[in-house]
Amino acid sequence: MPGEPFTATSADLPAVRGFLHRPPSPSPDGLVLTHGAGGNAGAPLLVDLATAFAASRMTVLRCDLPFRQAGLLLLSYPLHPPGRPGDLRTAHLPKLRGRIVFIHGTTDPFGSPEEIEAARALITAPTTLILTDGGHDLGYRKPRRDLIERIVAACASWRAPV
Structure with missing residues (x-):
């Protein structure tokens, strides 16, 4: 599965676990992709989207926890x-x-x-x-x-x- 394993922890918040997709060169742009009800970050559509966004110069975190965006x-x-x-x-x-x-x-x-x-x-x-x-x-x-x-x-x- 493309993307490198990623974990972020905080004393006050639940851990965020997912996969980080990095663009070929550094970029100030980022995207967090999460799944819908009953799904997970391993869904083929999310994997392919994360890979495509990274290829278009955007850092992508594909994970199982929603964020404000x-x-x-x-x-x-x-x-x-x-x-x-x-x-x-x-x-x-x-x-x-x-x-x-x-x-x-x-x-x-x-x-x-x-x-x-x-x-x-x-x-x-x-x-x-x-x-x-x-x-x-x-x-x-x-x-x-x-x-x-x-x-x-x-x-x-x-x-x-x-």
């Missing part, structure tokens, strides 16, 4: 349980700050493209939506360079000016 990359955000569109998980969305990129499958049972658009309208922060053919797995059963490149490009605005 300047941007949110929401992979297959579960708007509601499958088949229960009335049980929306959107109450917190108006409170989100920073730039937000949604990556969503066109046949995701956790929310249709139209439902994702309605959820985005609740957010005052800048948002981007990338739709991809697939369900909750984003159709990522094998590496898809095109999808990885679209995601990295959509998140480029998070970087500090050099």
Whole structure:
């Protein structure tokens, strides 16, 4: 698995364990990638994204603990349980700050493209939506360079000016 093992500890906070992906040359830009519910930092999509972001000159920490960030990359955000569109998980969305990129499958049972658009309208922060053919797995059963490149490009605005 690419990336070097990484652990950060603090007397007051839980340890953060994950993998650090370094760019070919030093960069002031950084990204923390975490998984969604039921996943872990070893998910193939996260591994490939971390590798691609590092190749584009960004230091990446791929880990199992969420952090505050300047941007949110929401992979297959579960708007509601499958088949229960009335049980929306959107109450917190108006409170989100920073730039937000949604990556969503066109046949995701956790929310249709139209439902994702309605959820985005609740957010005052800048948002981007990338739709991809697939369900909750984003159709990522094998590496898809095109999808990885679209995601990295959509998140480029998070970087500090050099």
